[in-house]
Amino acid sequence: MKKLLLIGLKDLKLVFRDKAALVFMLLAPFLLTLGLGFVTGQFGSSGGGIGNIPVILVDQDGGELGTALVEMFQSEDLADLVTVTLVDDPDIARRGVDEDQYTAAVIIPAGFTASILPAEGATQPGETVQILLVSNPTRPTNTGVVKTILEEFISRVEVGRVGGTVAITQLLSGGLITPQQAALLGMQMGEQQADAVTSSTAITLTTNIASQAATEFNALAYIAPGMALMFLMYTVSNGGRTLLVERNQGTLPRLLISPTASFQVLGGKVLGVYLSGVAQMLILIVASTLFFQLKWGDPLAVFALVLAAVFGACGWGMLLTSLARRPGQIAAIGSAMMLTFGILGGSFMQMDMMPTWVQWLSRITPNSWGLDGFSILALGGGLGLVLKPILGLLVMGVVLFAVSLIFFNRRGISMK
Amino acid sequence: MPAILEVHQLVKKYGDLVAVKGISFDIQEGEIFSLLGPNGAGKTTTISMLSTLYAPTSGDATIGGFSVTRAPMSVRNIIGVVPQDLALYEDLSARENLVFWGQMYGLSGKSLASRVEEVLEQIGLADRAKERVKTYSGGMKRRVNIGVGLLHKPRLLFMDEPTVGIDPQSRRAILDSVKQLNAQGMTVLYTTHYMEEAAELSDRVGIIDHGELIALGTQEELTHQVGENETLVLHIGEEEDAEALAKALTGIPGVLQATANDHQVSLITRQAEEILAPVVMRANERGIRIRSVDIQEPNLEAVFLHLTGRGLRN
Numbered sequence: 001m002k003k004l005l006l007i008g009l010k011d012l013k014l015v016f017r018d019k020a021a022l023v024f025m026l027l028a029p030f031l032l033t034l035g036l037g038f039v040t041g042q043f044g045s046s047g048g049g050i051g052n053i054p055v056i057l058v059d060q061d062g063g064e065l066g067t068a069l070v071e072m073f074q075s076e077d078l079a080d081l082v083t084v085t086l087v088d089d090p091d092i093a094r095r096g097v098d099e100d101q102y103t104a105a106v107i108i109p110a111g112f113t114a115s116i117l118p119a120e121g122a123t124q125p126g127e128t129v130q131i132l133l134v135s136n137p138t139r140p141t142n143t144g145v146v147k148t149i150l151e152e153f154i155s156r157v158e159v160g161r162v163g164g165t166v167a168i169t170q171l172l173s174g175g176l177i178t179p180q181q182a183a184l185l186g187m188q189m190g191e192q193q194a195d196a197v198t199s200s201t202a203i204t205l206t207t208n209i210a211s212q213a214a215t216e217f218n219a220l221a222y223i224a225p226g227m228a229l230m231f232l233m234y235t236v237s238n239g240g241r242t243l244l245v246e247r248n249q250g251t252l253p254r255l256l257i258s259p260t261a262s263f264q265v266l267g268g269k270v271l272g273v274y275l276s277g278v279a280q281m282l283i284l285i286v287a288s289t290l291f292f293q294l295k296w297g298d299p300l301a302v303f304a305l306v307l308a309a310v311f312g313a314c315g316w317g318m319l320l321t322s323l324a325r326r327p328g329q330i331a332a333i334g335s336a337m338m339l340t341f342g343i344l345g346g347s348f349m350q351m352d353m354m355p356t357w358v359q360w361l362s363r364i365t366p367n368s369w370g371l372d373g374f375s376i377l378a379l380g381g382g383l384g385l386v387l388k389p390i391l392g393l394l395v396m397g398v399v400l401f402a403v404s405l406i407f408f409n410r411r412g413i414s415m416k
Numbered sequence: 417m418p419a420i421l422e423v424h425q426l427v428k429k430y431g432d433l434v435a436v437k438g439i440s441f442d443i444q445e446g447e448i449f450s451l452l453g454p455n456g457a458g459k460t461t462t463i464s465m466l467s468t469l470y471a472p473t474s475g476d477a478t479i480g481g482f483s484v485t486r487a488p489m490s491v492r493n494i495i496g497v498v499p500q501d502l503a504l505y506e507d508l509s510a511r512e513n514l515v516f517w518g519q520m521y522g523l524s525g526k527s528l529a530s531r532v533e534e535v536l537e538q539i540g541l542a543d544r545a546k547e548r549v550k551t552y553s554g555g556m557k558r559r560v561n562i563g564v565g566l567l568h569k570p571r572l573l574f575m576d577e578p579t580v581g582i583d584p585q586s587r588r589a590i591l592d593s594v595k596q597l598n599a600q601g602m603t604v605l606y607t608t609h610y611m612e613e614a615a616e617l618s619d620r621v622g623i624i625d626h627g628e629l630i631a632l633g634t635q636e637e638l639t640h641q642v643g644e645n646e647t648l649v650l651h652i653g654e655e656e657d658a659e660a661l662a663k664a665l666t667g668i669p670g671v672l673q674a675t676a677n678d679h680q681v682s683l684i685t686r687q688a689e690e691i692l693a694p695v696v697m698r699a700n701e702r703g704i705r706i707r708s709v710d711i712q713e714p715n716l717e718a719v720f721l722h723l724t725g726r727g728l729r730n
Contacts, residue, residue: 003519003520006516006519006520010505010508010516013508013512014505014507014508017507017508018507249501249502249503250499250501250502250503251503251504251505253464253469253499253503254497254499254503254517254564255520256469257467257468257469257492257495257497258492258517258520258521259489259492259493259520259521259522260520261489
C-alpha cells in the first residue's frame with residue numbers, strides 16, 4: 001500500500017511540473033470560464049453577478065404612466081439591481097448602449113399614457129404605442145433582467161386597465177353612471193393605477209423566474225463546473241497516457257523489476273491520475289470562488305461530488321489506456337473524448353435544451369452527472385440531494401475500472 | 417566459489433521468432449561475467465528474463481537460489497539492473513529519482529537518506545543533485561541510471577550495454593566504476609558489443625550470437641580456440657568494395673579466413689607478416705587502395721570472427 005501511494009504521489013508531482021499539462025488542466029478551464037462569463041454577461045460593470053445594471057431611460061411621454069415607469073426604475077427597491085440614467089434624447093440612449101456603457105435603453109414614446117388612459121374629454125384611449133427596449137447583445141443575462149422589470153410594469157398596467165374597463169362597463173350597463181361620468185372615472189382610475197404601480201411593493205423577478213433561489217443563481221455556477229469537468233477528461237486521459245509513456249521511457253519496466261507487485265504499480269498509476277484530477281477540480285473551485293465570487297454550495301457535498309466525479313472520469317481514462325497501444329493514440333482519442341463529452345455532457349449548453357435521447361446518452365459522461373450535482377449544490381441543495389449523481393458517477397467508475405482491468409490482464413501491464 | 421546465477425536452457429520466443437535459443441551458463445559470486453555479442457544477438461532479452469521482466473518460454477534460472485519464474489520477488493531483492501536505455505524521470509532531480517527508486521526497493525528513513533548521499537558521491541553528482549535530470553548531459557544521466565541500480569546494494573548487478581552512445585570520458589568512468597564495484601564484492605553481469613570492454617572487465621566471457629551461446633570461458637580459453645593465429649586487418653576507403661577484396665584475398669596461401677566488415681577486411685592467418693606482400697599486391701591488381709594495416713594478436717574479436725565468420729559490429 002505504501003509503494004502504491006508513493007507511485008501516486010510521484011505522478012502527482014510530475015503532473016504539476018509539466019507546464020503544458022498545467023495549461024490544459026488549470027489555465028484553459030479558468031480562461032474559458034472567464035470568457036464564457038463575459039459572453040453571457042456575468043462580468044458586467046459591477047464585476048460579476050446580477051446587480052448595478054446600468055440602464056438609460058428616455059421619457060418622451062411625460063404622462064402618468066411614463067413617469068410611473070421612470071419612478072419605478074428609480075425606486076429604492078430596485079436601487080441595488082439597476083443604476084438609472086435619465087436623458088431626453090433617444091439617440092444618446094442608443095449610442096450609450098452601442099458603446100457598451102449601458103446594458104439597455106428604455107425609451108418611453110410620446111403618447112404612451114394616452115394609448116392606455118383616455119385623455120381628458122375622450123371616451124377611448126389614443127393610438128397604441130410601444131415602449132422600446134434597446135438591448136446590449138454582449139450582456140444577455142442583464143438585459144433579460146431589465147426586460148423582466150418592464151414586463152412586470154406592463155403586466156400591472158394591463159391588469160389595471162382591464163380591471164378598470166370591466167368595472168366602468170358594468171357601471172355603465174347598470175345605469176349607475178353616465179357616459180360622461182365614465183370618462184372621468186376612467187381617467188381617475190388610470191391615475192390611481194399609475195400611483196399604485198409606483199407605490200406598490202418591490203417589483204421582483206419572482207414572476208418570471210421560478211424562485212428566489214433562481215434569482216440568486218449565477219450562470220457561472222453552471223459554466224465553471226462545466227469547464228472544470230470537461231478539462232478533467234483531459235487530466236484523466238493524460239494521466240493514462242503517462243502509463244504508456246513510462247513504458248516507452250523504460251521507467252515502467254524498471255518499476256516492474258523492482259520488488260513492487262504489478263497491482264501496486266498499476267494502482268499507483270491510477271492513484272496518481274485520481275489525485276491529479278481531485279487537485280485540479282479543487283484548485284479550480286477555489287480559484288473561481290476567489291476570483292469570481294462563485295458560490296459552489298455546501299463544501300462537504302461539493303467535495304464528495306468532486307471525489308465521485310473524478311472517480312467516474314478516471315474510469316474512462318483507464319479504459320482508454322487499457323485499449324491504446326501508443327501514447328499518441330491516447331492523446332488524440334483523449335482530446336476527442338474531452339470535447340465530445342463536453343458537448344454531450346452539457347458543458348456548453350444545458351441538457352434540457354437537447355432531445356430526450358441525447359439526454360439519455362449524456363448519462364454515459366461524468367460531465368452530465370457532475371453538472372447535475374454541481375447545479376443542485378449551487379442552488380442551495382445539500383448532500384442528500386446529490387446522492388443520485390454521486391451514485392451514478394461511482395457506478396460508472398466501478399464498471400469502467402472492471403472492464404479496463406480485463407483488458408490490462410489480457411495483455412499484461414508491461415504490454416510485451 | 418558458489419554460483420550466484422545458474423541459467424538452464426533458457427528460451428524466449430516471440431511468435432515464430434526465437435530470440436534466445438536454450439542458453440545455459442552460470443556466474444560465480446564475485447565475478448564479472450560479460451555477455452559479448454552484436455546487436456540483436458539476444459543479450460537484452462536474456463537480461464530481461466533474468467531480471468524477471470519477461471517470463472521465459474521455457475527453461476529457468478536461479479539467482480541466489482531463487483527461481484526467476486517461481487520466486488520473482490525474492491530474485492528482485494537480490495539483483496540490481498542498469499538498463500541499456502535511460503530509465504529515469506527527467507522532471508525529477510537526481511536526488512528525487514534516487515529517493516523514489518530507493519523507496520521502491522524498500523529503503524526508507526535514515527537508511528534511505530544516507531544511501532542516497534553515498535550513491536550521489538559515488539556517481540559524482542552530489543553537487544548537482546538538486547537539478548532536474550533533463551538538464552544533465554548524456555554522461556551524467558548514464559551515471560544516475562547506474563546509481564539507481566546500486567541503491568539497495570544488490571548482490572548481483574546486471575549492466576546492459578551501459579556505455580552505448582556516450583563520450584569516451586564518461587565511458588572510462590563507467591568502466592572504472594564497474595571494477596570498483598566488483599572490488600567491493602559485487603557480482604556483475606555485463607553485456608556489451610565492444611570487445612575491448614569485455615576484455616578489460618571480464619573474468620569470464622560468454623559469446624552470444626543469434627540467441628545462442630556459442631562460446632564461454634576465460635579470455636585465455638576463448639582466444640586459445642583460434643590457436644596461435646593472428647588477425648591482419650586491412651583498412652580501405654569508404655568508396656572501395658570490401659566484399660570484393662575479401663573474396664579476392666581468400667585464395668592467397670596462408671589466409672585461413674577473410675571477412676569483410678565496415679570498410680575493412682580481416683584476415684586470419686598463422687603469420688601476418690608472411691602474407692602482407694601478396695595481399696597488398698592482390699589489392700593493387702584489383703585497383704583497391706589499402707590505407708592502413710593492423711596486425712592483432714589473438715583476441716575476442718578474432719574469436720567471434722573465427723566462430724561466426726562476421727565481425728562483432730556487423
